[in-house]
Amino acid sequence: MNVRRISLTTLANGGELAVYLHELGGTHGDGPTVGICAAIHGDEPTGTRIVLQLARRLANRAFRGRLLLLPVANPLGFEAMKRSTPLDALNLNRVFPGNREGWLTEQLATVITEAFLTKVDILIDLHSGGACQTVDYVYILNAENLSRSFGSRVLYRPHQGLSGTMFRGTATTITAERGTPTVVVELGGGQVDQRPYVARGVEGIMNILRALNVVEGVPLEIPEQVVINEIVTVRPHMGGLLETAAPSLGQEVAGGEILGRVLSPYTFEELEVVRNPLGRGIMILSHLTTDVVGPGDYGYMIGNLESGEGR
Ligand SMILES: [Zn+2]
Structure with missing residues (x-):
C-alpha cells in the first residue's frame, strides 16, 4: 500500500x-x-x-x-x-x-x-x-x-x-x-x-x-429493495430530549404515527409530539437513543412509500 x-x-x-x-x-x-x-x-x-x-x-x-x-x-x-x-x-x-x-x-x-x-x-x-x-x-x-x-x-x-x-x-x-x-x-x-x-x-x-x-x-x-423518490425530513420545533417511539430503520411507518416526543430535561414535561407528516412511509433516519436535540435539528427522515417505485 x-x-x-x-x-x-x-x-x-x-x-x-x-x-x-x-x-x-x-x-x-x-x-x-x-x-x-x-x-x-x-x-x-x-x-x-x-x-x-x-x-x-x-x-x-x-x-x-x-x-x-x-x-x-x-x-x-x-x-x-x-x-x-x-x-x-x-x-x-x-x-x-x-x-x-x-x-x-x-x-x-x-x-x-x-x-x-x-x-x-x-x-x-x-x-x-x-x-x-x-x-x-x-x-x-x-x-x-x-x-x-x-x-x-x-x-x-x-x-x-x-x-x-x-x-x-x-x-x-x-x-x-x-x-x-x-x-x-x-x-x-x-x-x-x-x-x-x-x-x-x-x-x-x-x-x-x-x-x-x-x-x-x-x-x-x-x-428485496425499496426505491423511494421523496424524502421528508421531520425537524422538532422544540429543544430538549428526543425520545423515539417510531419503528426502527427500514420499517414502515403509518400516516400520522408518533415518531418521537420531545421532553424537557428540566421539568420532564412533554413539550412536543413529533408525528409522521406523510402517509405510508419508511424510516431512513432516526434517533436510536434518547438524544439532546435543538429546535430545527434533524429529527427523523421518512421515505414516501406512496409515491415510491415500490419493491
Ligand atoms: Zn454526510
Missing part, C-alpha cells in the same frame, strides 16, 4: 494540515480506479472505519485496477467531530469544486477535486448520520446497478434527477459532471454500536467491487 500525504497549509497553531490518499494497486492487469472517500462531513467517522477495514481486507490481495482511498476528507471537522470545518464554519460538501483563493474549506475542496475526484473512474462516497442520528439508505444517482450492489434495503432516487435534488457543491456534482459512476452511501452513525454498520459497509463495497469485476467472486444475493 502506498500512502500519499498532500499538504495543504500550516495552521496558526503551527500544525500541518494535510489529506492522505491510499493507493492499493491490483496485480491482475488493468481495471478501473475506484475512489472511496469518507468523512467529508467530519462527524461521520463510521465511513472512515469502513475504509480502514476495507484496506485491511484487501491488503496483499490481488485485484484488477486500483483503489484510491481518502479515509478522512475533512481532518479539522473529523478532529472536532463536527459536520463543518470549525475554522471557517463551512460545509465541505457544499463548496466543490472549491477555490484556491477562498476559505480553508474551499481550498480543501480544490485539493480533493484535483487529487481525487478527477482521478477516479468510479466514486463511492460514504456518509452516516453524525453524532446522534443513524441512517440507512443508498442514493441511486448515475449507476443504479452499483447502488443496488451495495445491498442496502432502501434506495433513494431523487425524483428531480441527479442535478435537481442534490445539493449544489457536493463531491457528487464533480463526478456527475464527468460522467463518473457514483454511489453515495448513507449508513450508520449515532450513539449506537457502529460495528454492524462497519461490517455491512465493507461487505457492501466488496460486493460493488465484485460487480465491477475488480475483485473475483460471485456477487452476493441482494435482499
Whole structure:
C-alpha cells in the first residue's frame, strides 16, 4: 500500500494540515480506479472505519485496477467531530469544486477535486448520520446497478434527477459532471454500536467491487429493495430530549404515527409530539437513543412509500 500525504497549509497553531490518499494497486492487469472517500462531513467517522477495514481486507490481495482511498476528507471537522470545518464554519460538501483563493474549506475542496475526484473512474462516497442520528439508505444517482450492489434495503432516487435534488457543491456534482459512476452511501452513525454498520459497509463495497469485476467472486444475493423518490425530513420545533417511539430503520411507518416526543430535561414535561407528516412511509433516519436535540435539528427522515417505485 502506498500512502500519499498532500499538504495543504500550516495552521496558526503551527500544525500541518494535510489529506492522505491510499493507493492499493491490483496485480491482475488493468481495471478501473475506484475512489472511496469518507468523512467529508467530519462527524461521520463510521465511513472512515469502513475504509480502514476495507484496506485491511484487501491488503496483499490481488485485484484488477486500483483503489484510491481518502479515509478522512475533512481532518479539522473529523478532529472536532463536527459536520463543518470549525475554522471557517463551512460545509465541505457544499463548496466543490472549491477555490484556491477562498476559505480553508474551499481550498480543501480544490485539493480533493484535483487529487481525487478527477482521478477516479468510479466514486463511492460514504456518509452516516453524525453524532446522534443513524441512517440507512443508498442514493441511486448515475449507476443504479452499483447502488443496488451495495445491498442496502432502501434506495433513494431523487425524483428531480441527479442535478435537481442534490445539493449544489457536493463531491457528487464533480463526478456527475464527468460522467463518473457514483454511489453515495448513507449508513450508520449515532450513539449506537457502529460495528454492524462497519461490517455491512465493507461487505457492501466488496460486493460493488465484485460487480465491477475488480475483485473475483460471485456477487452476493441482494435482499428485496425499496426505491423511494421523496424524502421528508421531520425537524422538532422544540429543544430538549428526543425520545423515539417510531419503528426502527427500514420499517414502515403509518400516516400520522408518533415518531418521537420531545421532553424537557428540566421539568420532564412533554413539550412536543413529533408525528409522521406523510402517509405510508419508511424510516431512513432516526434517533436510536434518547438524544439532546435543538429546535430545527434533524429529527427523523421518512421515505414516501406512496409515491415510491415500490419493491
Ligand atoms: Zn454526510
